[in-house]
Amino acid sequence: MTDKALVKFDRVCEILDKHGRNPHMLIKILQEIQEEYKYLPEEIMMYIATALDISPAFAYGVATFYSHFTLQPKGKNIIKVCDGTACHVKKSEEIINALESKLGLSKEKHTTDDTLFTLETVACLGACGIAPVVVLNDEVHGAMNKEKVISLIDKIKAEELANAQS
Amino acid sequence: MVSTSNMEIKTAVIDGMVTPLEGEKNLLELIRKANVELPTFCYHSDISVYGACRMCMVEVEGRGIVPACSTPIAPNMVVKTNTKQIRNMRKMILELMLASHDQSCTTCPKSDECKLQKLSRKMGITKVRFKQMNAKCAIDDSSPSIVRDPGKCVLCGDCVRVCKEIQSVGALDIANRGAHAKVTPFFGQALSKVECVNCGQCVKICPVGALMPKYNINEVWDAIHDSSKTVVVQIAPAVRVALGEYFGQRPGALSTGKITAALRMIGVDKVYDTCFSADLTIIEEASEFLDRFTKGEKLPQFTSCCPAWVKFAEQNYPELLNNLSSCRSPQQMFSSLAKDKLTKDLNISRENLVVVSVMPCTAKKYEAARPEFSVRGNRDTDIVLTTKELALMMKERGIEFDKIEPASFDMPFGFKTGAGVIFGASGGVGEAVLRYASAKLTPDAPVVDFKQVRGADGIKTTEVNLGPAKIRVAVVSGLANARKLVEKVKAGEEYYDIIEVMACCGGCVNGGGQPVPTHEPNAVQERAKGLYADDRTMLFRNSGENPYLQKLYADEMTHEKAHELFHTEYETKPRITRPDMLLFEGRNEVKKLNLKICFGACCVSRGAQELYQNVAAYLRERDVIEDTIFTASFGGATCQNGPVFEINGKKINACTFKKAKTAIDKIIK
Numbered sequence: 074m075t076d077k078a079l080v081k082f083d084r085v086c087e088i089l090d091k092h093g094r095n096p097h098m099l100i101k102i103l104q105e106i107q108e109e110y111k112y113l114p115e116e117i118m119m120y121i122a123t124a125l126d127i128s129p130a131f132a133y134g135v136a137t138f139y140s141h142f143t144l145q146p147k148g149k150n151i152i153k154v155c156d157g158t159a160c161h162v163k164k165s166e167e168i169i170n171a172l173e174s175k176l177g178l179s180k181e182k183h184t185t186d187d188t189l190f191t192l193e194t195v196a197c198l199g200a201c202g203i204a205p206v207v208v209l210n211d212e213v214h215g216a217m218n219k220e221k222v223i224s225l226i227d228k229i230k231a232e233e234l235a236n237a238q239s
Numbered sequence: 240m241v242s243t244s245n246m247e248i249k250t251a252v253i254d255g256m257v258t259p260l261e262g263e264k265n266l267l268e269l270i271r272k273a274n275v276e277l278p279t280f281c282y283h284s285d286i287s288v289y290g291a292c293r294m295c296m297v298e299v300e301g302r303g304i305v306p307a308c309s310t311p312i313a314p315n316m317v318v319k320t321n322t323k324q325i326r327n328m329r330k331m332i333l334e335l336m337l338a339s340h341d342q343s344c345t346t347c348p349k350s351d352e353c354k355l356q357k358l359s360r361k362m363g364i365t366k367v368r369f370k371q372m373n374a375k376c377a378i379d380d381s382s383p384s385i386v387r388d389p390g391k392c393v394l395c396g397d398c399v400r401v402c403k404e405i406q407s408v409g410a411l412d413i414a415n416r417g418a419h420a421k422v423t424p425f426f427g428q429a430l431s432k433v434e435c436v437n438c439g440q441c442v443k444i445c446p447v448g449a450l451m452p453k454y455n456i457n458e459v460w461d462a463i464h465d466s467s468k469t470v471v472v473q474i475a476p477a478v479r480v481a482l483g484e485y486f487g488q489r490p491g492a493l494s495t496g497k498i499t500a501a502l503r504m505i506g507v508d509k510v511y512d513t514c515f516s517a518d519l520t521i522i523e524e525a526s527e528f529l530d531r532f533t534k535g536e537k538l539p540q541f542t543s544c545c546p547a548w549v550k551f552a553e554q555n556y557p558e559l560l561n562n563l564s565s566c567r568s569p570q571q572m573f574s575s576l577a578k579d580k581l582t583k584d585l586n587i588s589r590e591n592l593v594v595v596s597v598m599p600c601t602a603k604k605y606e607a608a609r610p611e612f613s614v615r616g617n618r619d620t621d622i623v624l625t626t627k628e629l630a631l632m633m634k635e636r637g638i639e640f641d642k643i644e645p646a647s648f649d650m651p652f653g654f655k656t657g658a659g660v661i662f663g664a665s666g667g668v669g670e671a672v673l674r675y676a677s678a679k680l681t682p683d684a685p686v687v688d689f690k691q692v693r694g695a696d697g698i699k700t701t702e703v704n705l706g707p708a709k710i711r712v713a714v715v716s717g718l719a720n721a722r723k724l725v726e727k728v729k730a731g732e733e734y735y736d737i738i739e740v741m742a743c744c745g746g747c748v749n750g751g752g753q754p755v756p757t758h759e760p761n762a763v764q765e766r767a768k769g770l771y772a773d774d775r776t777m778l779f780r781n782s783g784e785n786p787y788l789q790k791l792y793a794d795e796m797t798h799e800k801a802h803e804l805f806h807t808e809y810e811t812k813p814r815i816t817r818p819d820m821l822l823f824e825g826r827n828e829v830k831k832l833n834l835k836i837c838f839g840a841c842c843v844s845r846g847a848q849e850l851y852q853n854v855a856a857y858l859r860e861r862d863v864i865e866d867t868i869f870t871a872s873f874g875g876a877t878c879q880n881g882p883v884f885e886i887n888g889k890k891i892n893a894c895t896f897k898k899a900k901t902a903i904d905k906i907i908k
Contacts, residue, residue, distance in 0.1 A: 117820075118426070119820075123840050124843055127409075128410070129433075130424050131403075133425045137414040137416075
């Protein structure tokens, strides 16, 4: 964990320096920070505002305006289920319900306690031809149903278990 | 098109009336010039145009419906402000606002001044067609000065812009969006934990009850009704030219005598004048200045009467804290003197003497609560009321302001010179110092009027020749103006000997605890004029001539005593109070190195990040990462000597990588 944490804050410094600590680059900086941390931690936001010499409340305003940014820690694996019109008609809700009960999540709770999974519902992904669509860690899976999505989760869980044991 | 001789005057047509264009900033200003009072929540001429509230929608021929505030004027525009569609739209917007507004109007402290209420009435809204949507929001009353009630917010963004643009503080901003949008400090923290300087300009501009001064009225009643307590009141200069506005008087009308009489009716034991201690402040502060000026050290001297400016300086300019006058403000000088002298004269304990101050200011509540202004847990200033709170007390007491006979202050703390009176206007403290200095440096021909430092400008500078001495004076009001000037001074671009700073534009007459002028655009200037007029009627106009103060210094005030009662020290403050951040923690159980770096704004601007990066690289090079715990704080006590780096509890100020490396080597070798 040590090296990783160290690398992480070093990356914050690098990202800030890469953009010349220019307050106009705030959004780009936040995006890159989020790539590192998977979310925007409060103390890092505080540090960014300080380094860019902008008011922390302003940085908070920007980070909360865009739905791309998240202030909550996210899981290692991110599942996006499309609930746009086409997917909704093709019963995406069943998929969402199945995932929620499988992972112990709800409409308010999006990330599992072991921080292995985060479930997000998104509006149209533009892949209506293969509805319903699930995106698992940036990999698109079309024509999904309850059973298929659960087997995807089981596969990841098995991999994680194997990784932990090795 | 109207044309006169060769010059063609450009015009626009507002509701059928031809109106000449005379450089108005936007369509809203032009429409108002044509005597149409368009409703608006978010338009204020001194802050940026935001276009959020949509109340000023008008129809422009060929362009449809546009918000007037953010529409530039073009010649020959044909504008309608009162079509059926626009009227319906305005009503609907108001209804939608009301549907998401906590309508506890009868108990809302803003009720009599609420713009939402006034506009709803004006637009003839008798019922709201939409479902009430406001979720109960937690009230933030953590601050000693300001109460934030988000359930009443209409999202006009006025507070955000005044805090950012006029004060350059930025404690509040709009977070989230759409239906979830809200005004909030950083990560929803309490106002008392963030960089808010308590100036109350947000309170003054808020159209509804979402931001209000914290009321301490009941504490005053409790003290009055408690027979074991002696209650004394001090009244700040700016209060006497504004309080009357709550009773229908014009801004600037002097009501000192009526306020004094009303306070006696309310039941306080003694009524004194903060102008008396303003004179005292001048004697201390001008002497301090003349001393520094002669020695040529710690210049420019900044004034320290304004508690919002003091907190702003403590948060932003640790390196300038030595330049701040060490004098306490008139409020605090009065209170420490009262708790020292009056307790002896009346033979009562500190606890049984209740000092109440009436101030035009919300930040004075914060100042009174600062721990250094207490003795053994008993505050010097027990309770601070704003101008508005005193007006409310007078109304509750059933005082008929028009009929009450004026009364005079109690002595000796009720006697003042004109110099103490003008403290309430921007430039007043500077002028009072100059009057005192003039009497000292050119005793044969003392000058009293220094009109060049008066007036409403945000930054006023001048050079005054007093005998052989040439004194360069700057007077600023509004913290964004202060920041501008301080940056120039720091960069060596401009030089001054003394700088007066007031956080509110125009000085205390425009404080966050003052009435909000509704119909008088020049109210602030009128109040200042009222003070200067009062100054001219005074028997003495230089603080040094105050006979009661001369007696005080001759009889009982030693240098040491004066220092103890009238002076203070400043400390750097973090902008946001929050726990330290863990940068990394090594896996080895025993940590040889416990490192801490300050990531406060000043340390970062002096290279704290580079220092961290170099140290981290060195730890890796020496392979001691696993033996190290590294944390960061956000602002500390010695930021004027930043960057601050701590190794195993030992602090290194102005730390360089070389210094850090030497210290690390000593431990790990």
